Amino acid sequence: MMRKSSAFFLVILLLATVVLAACGGAQPSDGGQANGGAAAQQPAEGQSSESGGSQEPGSGEKKETSSLERIQAEGVLRVGIDASYPPMEFVAEDGKTPIGFDIDLANAVAEKLGVKADFTIIDWAGIQAGLLGGHYDVIMSSMTITEERQKEMDFVQYLTMGIAYASRPGVEVKSDADLADKIVVVQEETTAQYYVEDLMANKGIQPKELRSFPYATDAFRELANGRADVVAIDAPVAGYYAQLDPDQYRVTGFAEMEPDPIGVALRKGETELRDAIQKAVDELQAEGVIQELQVKWFGDAAGH
Template structure:
């Protein structure tokens, strides 16, 4: 089921609430009489304003609806072509323009403006690549949308001695981001709103730096209606005070426009603000991989070891083949084979998490099977013979007599295998599963902060120490029960 946008929720509130009750800002008489605030925009600039299923959506649309609600009216969105949008305002076709319009001296001669945000140009890179300053563009392949502020800025840079290896102008922003994603470009220069929107919704991208100082964007209002300018200004200020404008920005961009700042310099500040949230998320996935593949590996390893000790020649042969196959090939190869090759061979498509757990479980089971076999064979054979003499079946004697003693003896080597397994989980980064080391590596590459690898080391150490403590407690319980 499709979630309603924030704009839709605001529109419903505007309709549901009586106009007199919803208007906490003085409403100009001309709006009060019509009950409508006519808002023009050029719906070709996602995420600020664009068409979705034929309807205008975006940050500016949500803002228009929020302001109209505060004025006690509803917003009527009028889609206009950019070239004639100011002329339409001056001819009275609509009341305001909310369409990411830069406030310039030339435009201020044609309309009044109420500033609602500041927007800069930013550098967008793939995760693992970082361009922070304009000097770092030298020798890079740079993507940009043709005939934009970013494009003109890049051309001026070349006159300052900053020479990119290649500038690739694309007709639209979608094509420019596609080029960056497919590695046809190393960095993209674009408006902050666009860069942050795509980075928020696609982990491939990261906003790594600010290309230009933020410039003001504003709501254009007909100069013949100063009372409307005052009302819009008051409504906007009220939305700032109660946090609605900030919430809209966080919804669309992950933060306020114009507030892009470089990551903190100090290790602890950087870790708290940037690294630790992602490291903790990666640690959670590593724990899932360790526990999931560990439990499955123990169960499968026990079955394989019992098959290897079986009197049936076929089961013994299958167990030997299994153990030889998974101990004789690299775990990395097994992960790649299960994730990439199986879909082509038998049309079995596994997600990254499932493929990682399957590969790790199958590999761990081969090693655990040998541990279990050695443990079972270390139990005096006389115990099995005595159990059989008392009338127990082989399966019952194994379950009641042999295996309990085996588990007690094998607890340390099994824990060692699980500890090794927790570190082997780092190999699943080759299938882009964001476990602990993958996240740390991405942070180190994106922000050029290799010291964050210390957090990965601490995470793996924490897992191993926790397993060791739990194993010692279990061992003491088993000893007490045996006594």
């Protein structure tokens, strides 16, 4: 959710944890109350209800239960998503059903594990705190793998993404240099935002204005309304919008950077679960499933 890199993670973690504790924080995909859902009640790895296990007769000791064993026993892999990032993850026309690339991939991974995926929708600002607080088992929401995040979480990479420039009609932003004197919009707290800010601070490229919004949909709305010249965003997202309305959105160029790794995020120490997901992703890659999903959801942007 390459989108998704946060310099303010510690502050967000504290704030989001308070919010999650106060009102449930996460919204289950079936529209139910988070406080009453199993995902909202799931403790983190290492907490008593996760690792306490059962006491074997005569042993006097409790047998540890791994996350993978618990997931397989319950038959459910709980997945945290920010459903505001089409085509990666968003909500269908019924207003509650998650769809998108990450949703299809999560379902495929869950099937490999012999379980079903259950999705918890939560705003991006609180998604890491929700994982670390045990509200779901993994995050599969286009999360960029960064050094900072690897200090807090483990990852299984399944994709790489570059940043694309989606321009309004009459504007051609083909390269980083073309951002100069343009009104640039991004989704806040994303790698695209940080990339453009780095260009401004270190490369001497000065947009007329850089504005950020909580959701990708807001950024593209600014472009459609003529209040912005270009959206800097993950290439698959830009490609999706260009296919959705080619009269309003066009992918005119790409950032001059190496694509970033995207991965499934897990809590630290859940080795068996991480290895099982890695095996599932490797098999889906070898079977061509991941490439098929890229073509299905990304279209012409599948290679970026």
